[in-house]
Amino acid sequence: MREDGLIGQDRHEDYIRALAFELPPAHERPAAAERLAQLVVEADHHLATGFLSTSLLLPSLDAHGYAETAYRVVMQTTTPSLLHQVE
Numbered sequence: 180m181r182e183d184g185l186i187g188q189d190r191h192e193d194y195i196r197a198l199a200f201e202l203p204p205a206h207e208r209p210a211a212a213e214r215l216a217q218l219v220v221e222a223d224h225h226l227a228t229g230f231l232s233t234s235l236l237l238p239s240l241d242a243h244g245y246a247e248t249a250y251r252v253v254m255q256t257t258t259p260s261l262l263h264q265v266e
Contacts, residue, residue, distance in 0.1 A: 180207070184210060186214075191215065191226075191236070192228050192232035194211050195228060195232040195235045195236050196232055198212055198239040198242070198243065199238065199239050208243065212243030215240065215245075216240060216243075216248045220248065224260075225252075225257070226259045226260060236249070236252065237249045237252065
C-alpha cells in the first residue's frame, strides 16, 4: 500500500492479488475494489492482467460488489479478452 492509497504500481494485477488474498485491512478493501473496477472500466472491460492474476479477476470483482463489471469483462469479445478467441 502506498501513502496515496494506491496499491503497487496501480495496475489491475496489483489490486487483484491484494483483494484475492485479503492483504489490505478490511476497512481499505472497498476502496481497493473500487479502484480495480475503475481500472477495468478505463480499459474498456479488457483484460490487463498477468497470467497469474487472470483467474482471480472475476471473483475479486464479484466478491466486492462489482458483478456487473465482471460480467462485462466476460462478455468482451475484442482483444484482449476471454471471448476473443472463441469469436
